[in-house]
Amino acid sequence: MKTKHEGKQRSVSVAQDPKLLRRLLRAKDRMDAASHEAWPVKRLAQVSGVSQAHFARSFKSAFGVPPHRYLLTRRLERAKALLRDTDTPVTEIAFQTGWNSLGTFGRTFRDVLGASPSELRAQERAVPHDLERAPACFVNAAQRPDLMIAVSEKRRQDPSPMNGAEATEVP
């Protein structure tokens, strides 16, 4: 496959060099493997072997969401699974999944998923699950929050916005 300079956007469509995409996928994989860790753009760009200036735009173009929003959905997905499958206290789950503040965790969780962590735990336990036959990772991925807009935007659209400090999307 003969390709042009990696990262260079073609004029007609959003076609990206498969080799660049494969390296961006590596950054996505690394966030998947350790979503509780801090992933500043510098670190992600290094994994992908691209400049920091190009990374966020290339990632969004490839995967449809900015890298930090992607990370946020992974953290929420993991928190949701822990709420459902374990008896770990909510505070503990917040810190295990990478939040530095319980308040930010609770607010973001509620803004994106429409229920507080403890409400969601109660809901999940009230309905029987028939997903044991599918590998856990695929089941979790299927239940990942589909966050196509920024959390702040989602919050603005909410008719009953929460009070309090604006949660930042960058963990």
Added chain:
Amino acid sequence: MSQGVGVVGLYVRDQDEAVEFYVEKLEFRVHTDVRNGDYRWLTVQHPEQPSFQLGLFRPQAPTLDAATAQTVQEIVAKGAMPPLVLVVNDCRAAYERLSARGVEFTQEPVDRYGAVDASFRDPSGNGWKMIEARPDAR
């Protein structure tokens, strides 16, 4: 076995690279490798599964037009192809062996509900889940 699924194909970006990965690193064997001009029909096989072939195909003309081939390459490189599952007897041992050979693991072995699983990708971006067969299912 006389009926059933015989070949399932993966799209790969480079067939030489793919055969090196699946044979040298993953311990598959080449089943068929024939060429017709630019086209190469390449299938590999798990040593314990003689009735099934895994095809390693390049998205290319004349099967696909150039623009579609490019799109498929992008989809594969983004890891957007459907999940693949490799069943092994001992996931941790396989992880040690394969990662020593340079297989790119995306998840280390994890014990989930009594079964151990790990994840890796081939050079093209196809994602594999490596799952330890449950003792009662063997």
